Amino acid sequence: MRFRVLLPALGFSALITGFADPRAQIQVEYLYRLSNFSGIVPYSDVQLHADRFHDEVYVGEGDVLRVFNATGMEIYEFTHDAMRLGTVADLVALESGDILVLSYRLASPDRPGGAQITHYNYRGDEQGELVLSGLPPEIQDFVPNRMIFRGGKLYFASTSRCLVVVASVDGAFERAIDLLDAVPKDDKARDGAELGGIDVDGAGSIYFTIPTEFRSFRRLSDGSVQSFGKPGSAPGTFGIVGSILADDKGDVLVADRARNAVLIFDANLRFLREFGPTGHKQEVLNRPGAMALGAGGKLYVSQLGFRGVSVFSIASPDAAVH
Amino acid sequence: MKTIRFALMLTVAALAVIGLSPAYAFHSGGVAECTGCHSMHAPASHPLLAKGDPSSTCLNCHEHAGDTGPSSYHISTAPVDMPNGIAPKQRTPGGDFGWVKKTYGYLLRGTATTDPGQSHGHNIVAVDFGYVADPDNTTAPGGTMTSTDLACTSCHDPHSSTRRLSDGTIVSPTKAQGTQYAPIMGAGSYGLVPPAGLAAGVYRILGGSTYTPFTGGTNFPGVPSAVTPATYNKSEAVNQVRTAYGYSATGGYTSWGQWCATCHGDMHTNSGYVHPVEQGLGATIAGNYNAYLKTGDLTGTTANSFNSLVPFAENTSDIATLAGHAQNNDSQLGGPTANDGVMCLSCHRAHASAWTFSLRWNGENEFLTLANTAGVSVYPSYDAVGNTPDGKTLLSQNQVFKGYSQAEMLAAYYDRPATKFAPYQRQLCNKCHIQD
Numbered sequence: 001m002r003f004r005v006l007l008p009a010l011g012f013s014a015l016i017t018g019f020a021d022p023r024a025q026i027q028v029e030y031l032y033r034l035s036n037f038s039g040i041v042p043y044s045d046v047q048l049h050a051d052r053f054h055d056e057v058y059v060g061e062g063d064v065l066r067v068f069n070a071t072g073m074e075i076y077e078f079t080h081d082a083m084r085l086g087t088v089a090d091l092v093a094l095e096s097g098d099i100l101v102l103s104y105r106l107a108s109p110d111r112p113g114g115a116q117i118t119h120y121n122y123r124g125d126e127q128g129e130l131v132l133s134g135l136p137p138e139i140q141d142f143v144p145n146r147m148i149f150r151g152g153k154l155y156f157a158s159t160s161r162c163l164v165v166v167a168s169v170d171g172a173f174e175r176a177i178d179l180l181d182a183v184p185k186d187d188k189a190r191d192g193a194e195l196g197g198i199d200v201d202g203a204g205s206i207y208f209t210i211p212t213e214f215r216s217f218r219r220l221s222d223g224s225v226q227s228f229g230k231p232g233s234a235p236g237t238f239g240i241v242g243s244i245l246a247d248d249k250g251d252v253l254v255a256d257r258a259r260n261a262v263l264i265f266d267a268n269l270r271f272l273r274e275f276g277p278t279g280h281k282q283e284v285l286n287r288p289g290a291m292a293l294g295a296g297g298k299l300y301v302s303q304l305g306f307r308g309v310s311v312f313s314i315a316s317p318d319a320a321v322h
Numbered sequence: 323m324k325t326i327r328f329a330l331m332l333t334v335a336a337l338a339v340i341g342l343s344p345a346y347a348f349h350s351g352g353v354a355e356c357t358g359c360h361s362m363h364a365p366a367s368h369p370l371l372a373k374g375d376p377s378s379t380c381l382n383c384h385e386h387a388g389d390t391g392p393s394s395y396h397i398s399t400a401p402v403d404m405p406n407g408i409a410p411k412q413r414t415p416g417g418d419f420g421w422v423k424k425t426y427g428y429l430l431r432g433t434a435t436t437d438p439g440q441s442h443g444h445n446i447v448a449v450d451f452g453y454v455a456d457p458d459n460t461t462a463p464g465g466t467m468t469s470t471d472l473a474c475t476s477c478h479d480p481h482s483s484t485r486r487l488s489d490g491t492i493v494s495p496t497k498a499q500g501t502q503y504a505p506i507m508g509a510g511s512y513g514l515v516p517p518a519g520l521a522a523g524v525y526r527i528l529g530g531s532t533y534t535p536f537t538g539g540t541n542f543p544g545v546p547s548a549v550t551p552a553t554y555n556k557s558e559a560v561n562q563v564r565t566a567y568g569y570s571a572t573g574g575y576t577s578w579g580q581w582c583a584t585c586h587g588d589m590h591t592n593s594g595y596v597h598p599v600e601q602g603l604g605a606t607i608a609g610n611y612n613a614y615l616k617t618g619d620l621t622g623t624t625a626n627s628f629n630s631l632v633p634f635a636e637n638t639s640d641i642a643t644l645a646g647h648a649q650n651n652d653s654q655l656g657g658p659t660a661n662d663g664v665m666c667l668s669c670h671r672a673h674a675s676a677w678t679f680s681l682r683w684n685g686e687n688e689f690l691t692l693a694n695t696a697g698v699s700v701y702p703s704y705d706a707v708g709n710t711p712d713g714k715t716l717l718s719q720n721q722v723f724k725g726y727s728q729a730e731m732l733a734a735y736y737d738r739p740a741t742k743f744a745p746y747q748r749q750l751c752n753k754c755h756i757q758d
Contacts, residue, residue, distance in 0.1 A: 044452070045387035045400050062405035083407045083705070083727065089390050104390035106729050107559070115390075145390040159386075160393040191552075192347045194394045211383060212347040214355065231355050233362040239372055240358060240382055257382050258372035259361055277364035287373070287450065289387060305374075305450050 026264055026316040028275045030283045031298070033308040034059065036074035041066075042306035045287075050294035051093035057292060057300050058099065059309065060088035065101070065124065070295070072311055078124025085116050092149040094169075097122035100130060102147040102156075115143050115156070117171065132156065132165070134173035139163070142176075150200040159195035164206060179208055182217050182225040197243035197255065197291075207252060209241035216241055216254050218269065228269040233259060236271035243291040245299075251316075253299065255288035262288055262301065264314075275312070276301075285310065348383075351514075351523020352506040353481045358383070366450075377448035380474040385451060392555040397673060401452060407705070409676070409726075409733030414555045415565045415630075417443060417671035417680065423452065424676075426725030428704075437724045443674020446472055464588035467536045476535040476585070477528060477672075484530030484545055484574075485521035486510050490641060492524060492545055492574025494532040513549045513645025522641075525549070528581070531574065535585055542584050544576030547639035549648040556650060559737035562630040564654055566647035569663055570639035578635055578665035589666075598664065602637065603754070605660040610756045612657035617744035617758045627657035631682045631735070632668055632753040637661040664754070676726070676734030683735070683750045687721045690735075693745030701731035701740045 033040045034057070047060035055070040063082035069075045080088055086103035093099050099120040107113035117130040135142055142165060144156035153174070156165045164177040179198075183190045196209040204221035214231035215238065229238045239258025246252050250267030261276040262285065276285035287304035294300060299312045348354050359379050360370045366378075373379040386393065387400035392413040399410035399420035410420030421442040428435055438458070445456035447470060456469040467476070484494040485506050495503040503521075508514050510523035524530060524545045534541050547568035554563055569577055579599035583590035590596065603611065611634070612627040613620040636644065637659070647654045670680045677684050684690055691699045694708045694716070703723045706716035723731055732738070748758035 044402070046402055047388055060402075062402045062408070082405055083729065086390065087403050087405065087408055089388050106732070143390055145388055145393075159388075190347075192394055211358075214357070231357045233357050233360070233364070237357070239361060258358065259364060260366070260372075261364075277361075287382065305452075 026272055026314060028264075028273070029313040029315075030280070031311045031313055032072050033282075033310050034068050034072050034074070034300075040308050041074065043302060043308045044306045045289045045304050046302050046309065047088055047090055048290040048292040048300050048302055048309065049091045049093060050292035050298070050300055051097075052293075052295045053093070053095050054097065055295040056093075057294055057298075057309075058091055058093060060091050060101070062087050065091065065099070076124070078120070080118065085118055089145040090147040092147055092154075094149065098127070099124070100147065100149070100154075102144060104143060104145070117147070130171045132167055132171045132173065135165070136173070136176070139165070139176060146195075146198055148198070148200050151202055151204060153204075155198075155200050155206075157195065157198045159198070162193060162195055162208075162210070164198070177206065177219070179206070179217070179219065182219060182227065183210070183213065187213075196241045196257075199243075199245050201246040201250065202248055205246065205250075207244045207246045209244050209254060211240050211242070211257075214238045214241065216244055216252070218246075218252070226269060228265065229254070229263075235261075235274050236263065238263075242289065245291050245293050247293060253291065253293075253314075255291055255301070257287050257289070260285045260287060262291070262299070282310075349482075349509065349523070349527060350506070351509040351521075351527070352483060352485070359480065374450045375447060375473065376475045376480075377446045377453065377473040378450035380478075380480075381448050381451045381453075392557060394555060396555070398451065407727040407729065409730040411733075412555055413557055413563075413733075413736050414673070415550060415563060415671070416673040417675045419443065419446065419453065419674050421674040421676055424730075428720045428725035430720055435720075437678070441678045442676065443671065443680040444472060445469065446474055446476075448473075462585045464583075464586040464590070467539060467585045471536045479527050479529045479533045482523060482527035482530070482533075484524045484527075484532070486516070486524055486641070487521050488516050488518045490573065490639065492530065493521075494530040494574070496532065511548075511550055512552050513641055513648065515641055529584075540584060542576070543580050544571075544574050546578045546581045547575055547641075547644065549641060549644040551648050551650040553650055557737040558630060558735075559739065561650060561652040562628070562655070563650045563736075564628060564630055564648055565633065566644040566654075567633055567635045567665060567667060568639040568644050569635040569637050569665075573639070575639050577663075578667055582666045599666060600663065602661045602663055603634070603658055607664075607754045608658045608660045608662065610754050614753050614756055616742075617747045617752065619744060620756070622657070624657050624659075626655045628655040629750070629753060632750050633665075634658045634668055635663045635665045637663065676730065684722070684724065685749065686724070688748055689722055690747040690749070691740045691743045691745060692716065692719055692722060697745055699740040699743050699745040699747065701728060701735075703728040703731050 049058045057068045059066045063080050066074050067076040086105045090102040101118045103116045105116035119127040119130050144158050146157040148155040154167045162179040166174045193210050196211040198208040200206050206219040209216045215227045215229045217227045219225045239256050242257045243255040252265040254263045261274045263274040264272045286307045289302040292300040297314045299314050301310045361372045366374050371379045373382050385398035387402050389411050391411050396412050397414050404410050410418035412418035422439045425439040426437040440456050446453050447455050506523050507520045511525050514522040516522045525548045528545050529542045530545045550565040577600045612624045613622050615622040692702050692710050694700045702716040702719035704717050705727050708716050752758045
């Protein structure tokens with residue numbers, strides 16, 4: 001058995017063993033927490049984006065964006081003018097190294113409030129605004145708070161409306177997708193439902209979680225929807241589902257904010273294993289928030305309570321998570 | 323092209339339906355899914371709570387980093403979303419707890435002054451989320467409850483079994499063996515009237531007569547009545563969100579004042595010479611309320627005088643009546659009658675606000691707004707541009723804005739533009755007392 005992805009441990013690392021399930025071949029290894037020359041950066045509930053092209057990770061915290069290199073050390077910082085542009089809600093890095101930052105711009109005397117997508121170059125110099133254009137009149141008030149760049153498309157999501165807008169890389173509206181279509185019309189969990197997390201894979205499938213449903217969903221590009229998971233506190237079950245990620249193979253990682261766990265499912269949505277609730281002190285997660293998959297199977301997990309951003313290496317015999 | 327257009331129409335139609343959906347999932351008026359709060363195998367605190375304390379367990383869902391604005395059932399803004407100059411983002415009627423983390427320093431008439439965050443509301447203890455006990459008050463103002471005990475669960479009963487029956491009466495089952503009681507079918511905050519044999523929850527699963535807010539305290543005397551619109555967490559830049567508060571002291575209900583007095587007894591009329599609650603406004607005060615729109619404008623009528631910065635308690639607990647008034651589209655702006663009453667929530671927000679003592683407006687200065695050189699009402703702020711008509715810079719009027727940015731001033735008044743007020747708007751006490 002050869003692991004295509006097995007990163008060397010940096011600093012303290014611990015091998016987290018799988019559960020008894022014979023499918024649990026995935027290995028998860030704690031690597032480190034994002035740091036600077038003063039030590040671990042005590043982040044709490046921040047926004048993340050992993051730039052797989054350049055093996056870097058971006059952290060957005062209010063009005064500051066920091067860039068960390070492949071070994072988790074801070075290498076750059078720049079400021080997002082939150083007073084003018086709003087606080088950082090999400091960010092993506094493009095192949096060119098340019099960065100898009102999503103925020104909510106408050107109304108000013110000469111301009112109404114709304115979604116603000118600010119374009120920065122790799123140095124953090126503001127390059128202008130990317131305008132989400134062509135929205136149908138009925139969703140002119142669409143205010144996204146998540147942004148994903150996948151397959152040359154920009155996906156914007158409003159977690160409170162469970163609505164996704166797909167746009168070209170220059171911001172031109174292409175289509176809207178109502179994710180609540182995945183929930184039966186008479187399901188009481190539709191009422192007040194919001195997204196706990198959302199991701200898109202290379203094939204255009206949308207993965208999302210609805211905390212009040214205690215379930216996760218995969219919406220394929222043909223519009224069909226599959227759900228998985230059920231409430232519980234045992235391994236493999238959901239407490240409060242949050243962030244969700246899909247790798248290039250279709251394997252899925254779901255963060256559980258109640259159980260302090262990250263659950264891994266295979267492409268058939270079968271539970272493989274989880275980590276986070278127990279283990280060595282540094283491996284234990286505290287309310288996993290935003291997650292990002294970086295180059296070489298690195299998983300970045302934002303946490304609450306100033307626990308910072310933990311980085312894990314995830315590897316499987318056939319490079320399940322990569 | 324026709325197919326695309328049709329698909330778009332379907333999407334839009336679906337969105338229109340969603341927009342009308344009420345928000346009452348998860349708690350559903352009573353005890354929610356157990357595993358949303360409890361962890362059987364990896365609890366963080368007693369009793370098998372998923373997070374470090376009761377309030378942190380609540381905020382696990384009710385605070386969400388990355389919100390861009392008011393969002394569904396969120397009642398707290400994460401610190402990363404409100405750096406200096408940026409206000410908390412939620413606009414629920416109860417207010418955003420994030421304000422208790424916002425401390426301001428400013429020069430007041432030449433003296434360095436601090437507006438401490440802890441003065442802005444209820445200092446719940448939610449350690450995982452950075453909320454700590456009130457450092458100034460060791461006990462509840464007007465009461466004996468220790469500040470370190472204050473939690474969301476002091477007011478809200480997470481296992482609420484208190485229910486409103488089909489005839490409108492409130493019961494709090496003892497859950498004694500051998501008893502029977504109507505099952506709760508859904509949330510009691512949005513106007514649900516259950517059929518016979520079933521029940522709705524009570525407003526905001528507030529503690530009822532079998533619930534004690536803190537160890538050693540007394541039970542609540544009943545539950546107060548209210549109905550709020552399904553979409554209650556929203557900006558009031560254009561339309562107001564009207565929560566229709568009610569009043570009854572029978573049928574299992576208690577007044578808002580008596581309910582709050584469970585912890586703040588000495589603040590209540592019964593215990594001293596304080597602002598009255600629990601009594602009808604009377605014709606004079608009700609008439610004032612209905613006439614007063616803003617400073618210098620007494621042209622209001624009984625049909626258009628409601629102001630969500632000064633709500634009142636209607637003299638009824640009839641859910642259908644209250645539900646008819648609980649709107650977020652300015653379709654119900656009727657003012658009070660002489661029999662309606664003032665309550666604690668007429669002046670205070672239940673969670674927190676931008677202002678000291680969780681007041682709905684700045685109670686520490688005679689003016690809420692100023693004017694620019696054109697005489698138009700404006701909020702001063704440290705980043706304001708321009709002067710007042712008498713030549714003072716707007717950014718120097720600290721006594722009005724207390725160190726806030728323009729964005730924070732707007733947020734403090736739920737995004738109302740200053741022009742909703744008069745230039746040199748006086749305190750909203752005048753809504754009832756017209757002294758300006």
